[in-house]
Amino acid sequence: MSKDVMLKDGVLASQTIAALMERGVIDGAHPARLQPASLDLTLSSRAWRVRASFLPSRARTVAARLAGGLAMQEIDLSSGAVFERGCVYLVELNERLALPAGVEGAANPKSSTGRIDVFVRLVTDYGAAFDEIPAGYSGPLYAEISPRTFSILARTGSSLNQLRLKCGEFRLDDAALRRLNEQSPLVDGPADIAGGLGLSVSLRSEDGFVGWRARRHSALIDVDKVGALDRHDYFEPIAAPKSGFIILDPDEFYILASKEALAVPPDYAAEMTPISPGLGEFRVHYAGFFDPGFGWRPDEQGEGGINGSRGVLEVRSHDAPFVLEDGQLVARLVYEKMAARPERLYGETIKSNYQGQGLKLSKHFR
Structure with missing residues (x-):
């Protein structure tokens, strides 16, 4: 061609x-x-x-x-x-x-x-x-x-x-996604598959905090400098709420994590889709692409499993304050078939900043 x-x-x-x-x-x-x-x-x-x-x-x-x-x-x-x-x-x-x-x-x-x-x-x-x-x-x-x-x-x-x-045709429908999940589990628990793989937000934590809220009027960020910034100069931690929910303030920016650990097998890629307005007045979709091998590691049979990589959620509320509860559905992943398996997978021999991630800020922060 x-x-x-x-x-x-x-x-x-x-x-x-x-x-x-x-x-x-x-x-x-x-x-x-x-x-x-x-x-x-x-x-x-x-x-x-x-x-x-x-x-x-x-x-x-x-x-x-x-x-x-x-x-x-x-x-x-x-x-x-x-x-x-x-x-x-x-x-x-x-x-x-x-x-x-x-x-x-x-x-x-x-x-x-x-x-x-x-x-x-x-x-x-x-x-x-x-x-x-x-x-x-x-x-x-x-x-x-x-x-x-x-x-x-x-x-x-x-x-x-x-x-x-x-x-050509590359996106998996729900039936194909269920078959893939049976062959190689995509999350570390029950898979919510309906228009893609559902992701929920985690608002409970053993270490005391569940996310970050951006500070306004912070200093400049040089996009090419890795590990140069103190995270507390740009974000304030969000304590785990005793109530089980937080309230998103309009036009504020939050970094949260998915409750599920994800896996993207080597012959597939995944993309986070914009949330349906019916699920809430907030946006969880900025950098929503997951390379083959994200959250995946080979086992002795070479079939692979989940290595504990969470989805990091970049969240912004719209016009009104919005309650976000622990375990609430916030996004869906659609999986796409690769035309060929990449010669190098995410996290193997390339510098992959977010393999095995939990609640993690960008690479600019120490």
């Missing part, structure tokens, strides 16, 4: 993405940015402060929309620049695509991006939806960046979101 690269139905693995890079399907990418089932995208030197979030629509390019009055200021990221909280920016990415007719793309913020409350969405020319790349797309890629709680420092080469490529 694509210059001698044989593509099967499913989410493309790192080795296939690398082959497409070599053939010019993905231009401007570096092999060091490959993950088991995704590619970390990087900022170029060109950025704009814009008046508001926007989509080009099917009739226009991003450049045409910027020239039409949406751009307020052009910014050079070569030496780094501050992205202020509450503002919206657009950055041209280093990577360009020339996808074959049967390959589509999707994007999401990286885990570390979501955990510092930076809203990042992919934008394409003639795009009618964020984070979606239609099959056969050829052109540049842009990232819309809107820090919500903390201002950030970023520069050319910084990576805030990631790209996945998919072919």
Whole structure:
């Protein structure tokens, strides 16, 4: 299908993405940015402060929309620049695509991006939806960046979101998900499968606290510095409530953890879907992609099991205070079939920051 690269139905693995890079399907990418089932995208030197979030629509390019009055200021990221909280920016990415007719793309913020409350969405020319790349797309890629709680420092080469490529039919329906769970358990307990795998929130803890609430007016976060910050300067701990519930304040940002430990077997990937409005007036969906091997480890038979990796939940309430109870359903995971097993799994030989995680802040914090 694509210059001698044989593509099967499913989410493309790192080795296939690398082959497409070599053939010019993905231009401007570096092999060091490959993950088991995704590619970390990087900022170029060109950025704009814009008046508001926007989509080009099917009739226009991003450049045409910027020239039409949406751009307020052009910014050079070569030496780094501050992205202020509450503002919206657009950055041209280093990577360009020339996808074959049967390959589509999707994007999401990286885990570390979501955990510092930076809203990042992919934008394409003639795009009618964020984070979606239609099959056969050829052109540049842009990232819309809107820090919500903390201002950030970023520069050319910084990576805030990631790209996945998919072919044909790849999403598992509930029947297939139940069969997979019978073969290789996906959670460390009963599996709630209805429109995906249900996740509930944990608000009980033996060590006395169950989450973190972001502090406003904190110092700048350099997105490229790992382990540089004191978490207490940016977050305050949430004590385990004796009542069994907490009240989410509107427009505040929380880091919580799932009650369930998760596993993503090597031949699958998973994505956290936006919660149904019927489940509550809050959002649990920033960086919702799980690579093959997340929370999974091989046993003596090589079939694998769960290693205790919790789902970290980036939570924001909407317009009204909202009660969140221990064990309450807050999100669902949909599982997707890989087109091939990645040569390296999450947490094996690559630097995986969140394998075996519990309640964990982003990699920026000590």
